[in-house]
Amino acid sequence: MIRVGVLGATGYTAYELIKILLRHPEVEITALTSRQEGRPPISSVHPSLTGRLNLPLEDLGSDEIAQRCDCVFSCLPHAASAAVVKSLADAGRKVVDFSADYRLHDAGVYAAWYGETHVDPERLGRVPYGLPELFADRIVGAQVVANPGCYPTSAILALAPLLRAGLIRTDGIILDSKSGVSGAGRTPKLTTLYPECNESFAAYNVGKHRHTPEIDQVLGWAASAPVEVIFTPHLVPMDRGILTTAYAVPVGSASEAQLAAALRDFYAGKPFVHVVDALPGTKQVSGTNFCHLAVRCVRGRVLVISCIDNLIKGASGAAVQNFNWMYGFPETTALLF
């Protein structure tokens, strides 16, 4: 049994993570951290866990965490996360980091987009980007894995295979993405108050969203050439799910069928990505670790529609998928539900 800790256990991704870990036959949850005082039971924050997990939320330091856990999932915010991850990794623990801290390989790009000097720059570039559909070989046995952002997962799964196959151009990529509100986290704020965002649809952070450089980096890797995407996030009045409508300029004249075949080839043997014929909606992947993709050609442009659950394939499911690869467990363990 792997002794597992969850840092920052009060948020939505941590909640989904805990539910997955409770199903995992090789995992024992041994620590849940939070800055809340008084060691409240986890069920007081997530009442759904009543009778299913009797652990308190504790305000633990790195040493205590390292003592109790073999592997740690950090759901802490960026910057705060790297500080703890560094300690835990230096102490020989395995870590899946949900924050953006280890996703970008260049500390300068990190500083430019996140406004922070990185506290652990030596590890950047050596930590694999935790998208097993692309980087499973690097994740096997890794000590630290950078769990991808939710938007990047939806965008990269849609376009990386087509860039890799040279079927679309590296310039002119537009990613029009739409996310449910859980992606904005569990801290009360006006923009995600129910009567503000219910029955409304809006774009936000246009041209400024921090997931942009992460998408550039991985699509650039796939294309073996620089990529600069135009990425527009929108907020949908629903709990969960991301749909990305990706627009790209084709190279040559591949048909819809050929493009779909290229995607199917790429994802052959990869259990969590399916290329579907009918246009997918987010609900059909909601609550699952699956990504559904569909391709269309419209007036000389290639469209790929990509659907994931932002909290599962976009966060906690991907984290356990990474965990399975890190430890050599079957990739789908605890992830078919």
Place this chain on the structure above:
Amino acid sequence: MIRVGVLGATGYTAYELIKILLRHPEVEITALTSRQEGRPPISSVHPSLTGRLNLPLEDLGSDEIAQRCDCVFSCLPHAASAAVVKSLADAGRKVVDFSADYRLHDAGVYAAWYGETHVDPERLGRVPYGLPELFADRIVGAQVVANPGCYPTSAILALAPLLRAGLIRTDGIILDSKSGVSGAGRTPKLTTLYPECNESFAAYNVGKHRHTPEIDQVLGWAASAPVEVIFTPHLVPMDRGILTTAYAVPVGSASEAQLAAALRDFYAGKPFVHVVDALPGTKQVSGTNFCHLAVRCVRGRVLVISCIDNLIKGASGAAVQNFNWMYGFPETTALLF
């Protein structure tokens, strides 16, 4: 033209109020207050008002308000409201108070439920309860009117006529009420964060909701006898609307048709209450000042289903209806939309 001010202009009820006032041919809005600094334009808080109302939010004292306005709508929280209302009324201004401060006639009951010593106890009992369907005669020409709570409006309109007619008993009344989330206000908090209350339905403040004594008081007045209701509020994942399912024990053996006729008689000539045959849903009164009522008899119990829009008939529409009565304007002025 009546010069009108709105105190606490950033919330949802104030927003609906402003839209109604903009339609009112006898009104000029002359002051909007808020504690926000820097005199931001109202459209920065309510972007829907862009190009429709060019007034700043100002942090004004009572004197300045009294100078600028003939009539003031106070959307301030309880206790804070009474302090200002007292000054404005003492200065001869008319006031419609949205808070609970002048609804209860007994300062002791007020203190027991609101935990505050009333700052203006002399006015209690002299200020009419602003439900024109019951108290229009007292509201005509009044200086201060206590705008009713949203739940009480839905409950009282359902049962007061039947109590008055002696058709139901004063004991054993159960009010199972369901409200949209806007009723909880615009201050960010965890319970009304989108991913918390969306796709969920819950009871809250069971046995403790502060609208209880207000319902007791007015239904007691209707019955000419003490009434103690069991009132259970619930939160519905929708923006607006209240449906109250009222259960009462009949006196005698009136049929559904006779009970409906009693309600229709009571509301004859009252433009905003309709007794309907089919079971009403909140949507059919959403965005209106109407209340729809339906009666059913089930296994010896009388049920009245009552629907209103909590922000309009439950707050801002009622306030303008009161204003119309106070000033002698036709009751429906600015309220048919």
Place this chain on the structure above:
Amino acid sequence: MIRVGVLGATGYTAYELIKILLRHPEVEITALTSRQEGRPPISSVHPSLTGRLNLPLEDLGSDEIAQRCDCVFSCLPHAASAAVVKSLADAGRKVVDFSADYRLHDAGVYAAWYGETHVDPERLGRVPYGLPELFADRIVGAQVVANPGCYPTSAILALAPLLRAGLIRTDGIILDSKSGVSGAGRTPKLTTLYPECNESFAAYNVGKHRHTPEIDQVLGWAASAPVEVIFTPHLVPMDRGILTTAYAVPVGSASEAQLAAALRDFYAGKPFVHVVDALPGTKQVSGTNFCHLAVRCVRGRVLVISCIDNLIKGASGAAVQNFNWMYGFPETTALLF
């Protein structure tokens, strides 16, 4: 491995059932029926099952079903279901029937509420009511089990223990229930069209809902005395979940703590019912087989708030829980997710 068939596999309960069965280590799904022509793959109706279940929807007769399956879950409508269940049971197959056909013990009551003459009246009363928290001893080894209605499950779990313990009276019970829209099924109709029921809350079938006699029957059994409840169903703009607010008159003067203790005692060792302290919302049991109960005493009345997921504990989860008891598998098999 038990070979399992699902009859009427295109609806919401069948979809949830299939997902649970796919997780069950002792089950192999061998037949999915529907009247649709052309043997379409199940993933064409439920795209979420793409890559997870490769079976067609088939229009099969009883003989073919009996040949392929050891146990059958019937999600057919009432009347249609009994006809098939009778054949399958006569052929020695085990059946969990989701319809109302075997829930009522009296064919006359069935005829009165469902307007049909029962086609298999001999089995009525011998088929256990599939609420294992009350009737596990009868379900063990049963050939046919009548899976309970969703509203009855939420209501009975709330009140049966208190009636059994003599803590509440049998008369004056009011059940104010609220359900998500999936309870209305997957056949397109105006009342459940998105723009009709979204942002609205309404009561329906007041005094006429067919779940009424089923609640009467089981609560009457618990009380060992006739019970006639007042049951009012409402539609909530959300996908899933039922909250029932149950009002009852206490016998004697039990405190909230004593009533909660009585519930806790009753459900000791029963893994799917939890008595919680904070008022529960439907979201905390959404997607689970759990029922959360809370008790309050208000002005001399006992309130029990009960939350379930209508599609899981109110239908498909309960069905597999029954299946587990019928076959002697651990009760929670495939049901902790």
Place this chain on the structure above:
Amino acid sequence: MIRVGVLGATGYTAYELIKILLRHPEVEITALTSRQEGRPPISSVHPSLTGRLNLPLEDLGSDEIAQRCDCVFSCLPHAASAAVVKSLADAGRKVVDFSADYRLHDAGVYAAWYGETHVDPERLGRVPYGLPELFADRIVGAQVVANPGCYPTSAILALAPLLRAGLIRTDGIILDSKSGVSGAGRTPKLTTLYPECNESFAAYNVGKHRHTPEIDQVLGWAASAPVEVIFTPHLVPMDRGILTTAYAVPVGSASEAQLAAALRDFYAGKPFVHVVDALPGTKQVSGTNFCHLAVRCVRGRVLVISCIDNLIKGASGAAVQNFNWMYGFPETTALLF
């Protein structure tokens, strides 16, 4: 008083239209048509109109309609609408046609996209396209006006001024549009059943939506050059509202401020279009006839975000705005609410 008829009065756009017409001081509603039998009162279909409009739904022929009405709003489906509009126009009545029948100037394009031979091809091209912000001069005094589609309204208002000013290129325009569910109409179907589209987000009719040629035609007119847009509609789980994210390639190097100024200049004196600084959400125009636009420049691409209420500015509000221009009433009559 203009005697006005509404054809096809049971749908959502007709309902919004009736509410607006009830506020219009120059209008008397004299006919409401529907194919429903038995002359049911309009309030039986739209209970919100209880006590506000006492007219039956009638199955009337063109002659009867022409006799009763000076002006007719046709909310009939395409093809069915043209047949009636032709008769009414030939009889000298004024018509605002909500269908697509008179929007396209080329009967061949109409046949290609709508699969029907046009029954009134002589009028094509002579009927003005009812977007007063562009074509008020043609709408003044017109006999028939083609009310625009909802998506085209949101897209054209965003881009026509920039094309007209030569600030963006005619090729490479991408319109990623998102609409609330009311846009799909009131006929029950599986795709808009509540549990199907709630909590889901999906693209539909990609590359095939019939609003495409209408957008091409009007943007081509604005650019004085052929335009072929890539238009992708999506369904948002909300009642109403359209947000279009328009992507275009700039000509030259206009800044965000210059582009916004170009839009502001174009819409100067036009009361229903506002260029706003903060990114708009659909809620801020919900229930209004306003369109809010915002401009952003991202990595060398111009983005215009456009928000309207699909039922008001996208349908019924625009229709009354056209009516006001046709008859010479002030443009905002009945439209500020």
